[in-house]
Amino acid sequence: MGERARDILAGRVRPVPARDAATVMLLRDSSQGLRVYMLRRQSTMAFAAGAYVFPGGSVDPRDADHAVAWAGPSPREWGELLGAEEAIARALVCAAVRETFEESGVLLAGPSEDSVVEDTTGDDWEADREALIGRSLAFADFLDKRGLVLRSDLMRPWAHWITPEVESKRYDTRFFAAALPPGQRTRDVGGEADRVAWVLPAEGVAAGQRGEMFMLPPTYTALTELAEFATTEDALAAERRIVPYMPRIAEVGEEIHLVLPETTYGLPGKML
Template sequence: MGGIPLSGEFGERARDILAGRVKPVPARDAATVVLLREGVEVYLLRRKASMAFAAGAYVFPGGSVDPRDADHAIAWAGPSPAEWGAVFRADERIARALVCAAVRETFEESGVLLAGTSPESVVADTTGDAWEADRLALIDRSLSFADFLDRRGLVLRADLLRPWAHWITPEIEHRRFDTRFFVAALPPGQRTRDVGGEADQVVWVRPADAIDQSKNGQIFLMPPTHRTLGELCDHQTVAGVLGTEREIVTFMPEIVEMDGEIYIVLDDDYRFGSA
């Protein structure tokens, strides 16, 4: 069994959780989008060192669900919330919120918007002061995603997303997320940009190169990101990624005690929810 030994504060917290003295923090629903362009390259952001969660890690765009993401007023094209719920084993309300959060967070963190003026179109350009003002208003939650789309006459393109994975933060963490992973292609005409916020650096990189950089200590990847990049190495085209049929299973790193030592298990022994 592979794993990482836990000591200090995390080790003590793990022992308390295993003994039932401390209850794990509930995991918040979240969505992450693996944004792809031909190559195959992925868009990664480096989280600022000051962030409370995953500081310094290179991650895909994503974040927590805003309760307003479940708003039924959002114009929608593509698979229904019920269909997404069946894929991710979530109820319809949560599934709707997850898809909306995926599209909203991608726009907030990369400037890429998976929406169009009709169910068949995608906005070609999201640069300019007006778009930036809306992006910042979404980030500070003074503007809801539903109101943003409605004001601009846009339809959310759920059909541009594909399901990829489901990860839950380990129980020892003080901030935990129940995260569904999506993949999507960079829409024609749109381009990502360094939008700041929670990230201090962005990069387009081939999955294999990102893994090599992680092995060499050049970048830090969390296990879900590392595993996803490894899975993408098998594909030569973006269409190949989007056409992959995925069985969505739930992964959560597990706390175990072996020979008096506490470990967090980071191999296939921590697969849950596959039934």
């Protein structure tokens, strides 16, 4: 990793392009306070193995399909919020809703622009979820056959992180926040995760500091920010200014360091 970093700094190697991706912080209230849904990625994964993350993944080219039934802020409005072109914003919002369903079973969509699906359990839903994961079913077709409308108004923009240039797998990720819809529930759907949990943000931050929960800097930062809110309503009502953050690499003496943005709340950088 150190030699690759030096080659990138010297311009001998070009960084891998970052793929557009989306992740969603699903929130719900409990007697102990606000909780967020997290998954632990399997240790065999090529990216962020063993890390606690929120549901999410890279954009499927079909996520930009104009056939997706849509309610709430338009792709153009989302583009203004996310600092992205309209087509990219459309794909990011669709990817966020699709990936959340794929990885948690929660669907931010409904039969009308002011309703939401109450139950996504059952063999037929599971078959559709597997088809979406396998890419044999496009998200637009999934919504169409069920007569559903994507509810973009159920999400709020939260953050924008880009994987450091030194990494061989890179993502340009927008973070969203959304409340768990009434009547729906998450379930352990397997796949890329080997554990799921509803986490109190402050406890997650403390576990990360103790080394009990491995998290990448964007996840740690998001948990730290969520810990400031008592309820889901408070978190979703917060004003967010979306600024892209990308940890950078720097050579200090003969050592290569990953330098984190100040927004990571004191999380130390690391030597590569």
